[in-house]
Each structure stands twice: as structure tokens, then as C-alpha cells.
Amino acid sequence: MADRIFADRGRAHEAAYTAEQHAHFNTLARRNRMLANWAAGLLDREGDQAYISEVMASHFIEAGDADLTGKLMADFAAAGVQMDEQTIHAKLNEFMLAAAAQEKGSA
Template sequence: MTSFDDREKGFERKFALDEEQDFKATARRNRMLAEWAAGLMGLETPDEYIRAVIKSDFEQPGDDDVLRKVFGDLKGSGVAATEGEVRMKMDELLAVAREQIKAGN
């Protein structure tokens, strides 16, 4: 095997690891976002809502489905939050989730 082949394999492993970490960070972010929203809505038992938010992420690629779900639910329950505020919370929680995964938590 040449050094070029070794280098290519190394890039492939790094790409796979990065993709796995991104998936885990997004899943963790969605869970934390659902917990945050459930708290704002005053849900006594947020477990079912958390599962619904996590499930909404599989509807289509990207974050828009999760944003629509959480923002719509907040709006429907009378919580005064803008779509921009929910998006900012998503970004904030994604950064937290990435740090937690890097730290091995």
C-alpha cells in the first residue's frame, strides 16, 4: 500500500468520525431543545414531547422540521417566542452538544 492510499484511508476515517459526531450532536441538541421547550410550555411529563421532537428530525434533511415543530408547539401553547429565538436556542444547544461529545460526555 502506498502512502497515498494510507492518506486516503485516513481522510475516509476522519470523515466517518466527523459525520458520526455531527449526528450525535444533532440528536443531543434536539433532546435538549425539546426539554427547553417542554419547560417553557409547562409540561409535567416531557418524555412524550421529547420523543415527538426527536422523531420530527427524521421527516426531511436539515433542521427546518425540528424548528417548525418546536416553534409551532410553543406558539400553539401561548408561549411568546419568535422563530429567530428558537433558531438561536438551537444553535446555542448544538454548540453545547458538540462540546459535550468532544469531552466524552
Template sequence: MTSFDNRETAFENKFAHDAETQFKITARRNKLLGQWAAEKMGLTPEETTAYATSVVQADFEEAGDEDVVRKLLGDLTSAGVEIDDAMIRAALEDKMVEARRQFIEPA
């Protein structure tokens, strides 16, 4: 029975590690997305840092990416940037790829 318990514990540990890794990658993606949007809005470096943090925090409002897309679309539109939902979702995908790459291959 000990072997089974060890195997179960190993699977639980792997699941927890995978969930933590995905959380970190998603947070990095949201930070990159915030930096991308800040550049489009012409924010200063200090404003960019604060804005990227606010995008990361926006992801805690609800499950999925809709809260982040809604925030970016609203903020970019309010700043006079001509953008649509599809452009934001494309950036979301691009930044996810970049975040995974950065996480796997740290500088």
C-alpha cells in the same frame, strides 16, 4: 500502491467518524431543544422525555433544521407560549454549543 490505499481508507474512515459525530451532536442538540421547549410549555418529566424524543425524530423529516424549527414553533404557539422564529433559532444555536460541549466533555 498499498500506501495510497491505506491513506484513502484512513480518509474514508475519518469522514465516516466525523459524520457520525456530527449526527450524535445534532441529536443531542435536538433533545436539549425539546427539553427547553417542554419546560416553556410546563410539561411533566414524563411528557418532557417523550416530547424531547419527538423533537429528535422530527429532524428526520427533511434535511436541515427547518423541520425542527417548524415543529417547535407550532407546538409552542399551540401551547400558548409567546415565541417567534428568531427566539427558536437563538435557542437552536445555544443548544448546539451546549451539545458540542457535552459531547467533548462528558460528565
């Protein structure tokens, strides 16, 4: 009986962890889409879904946000758009808050 209780509790913790990880992934995806749309607008590529997908995919190159900010910095430099990493990080934070609020609203 005790084994069953512990097994049920373990499954409940696993399910909660899985749901939490799924929500976090969705929030990051929303944030990255917002960031990609923002960057596309500054690069005169607004509505360019291929570019937006490319930016979003760049986040999966390595852990953290360095790959994402590096891609955007390179894209801005290539287009002659003045940009600094602090602005990109501020936008990351702004969009993370907005994405988290949207995620909570859809839950």
C-alpha cells in the same frame, strides 16, 4: 507497493470522515434533546419523554432545521405560548455550542 500505500491512505481518510460524521450526528442529537427539554419546560411537559422523542424525530423530516423549528412554533402556538423563530434559532445556536463542548469532552 504504491497501490497499497494509496489504499491505506484512502481507508484512513474514510475512517476519519466516518468518525467526523458520527460525532456531528451525536452533537446534533444532543442539541435536539436540549432544545426538546427546553421546549417541554415551556409547555408544562417537562420530563415528558414521548414529547421529547417526538421533537427530536421531527428533525429528520427534511434537511436543515426548518422542520424542527416549524414543529416547535406549532406546538407553542397550540399551547398559547408566545414564541418567535428568532428565539428558537438563538436556542438552537446556544444548545449547539453546549452539545459540541459535551461531545469534545466525551471524546
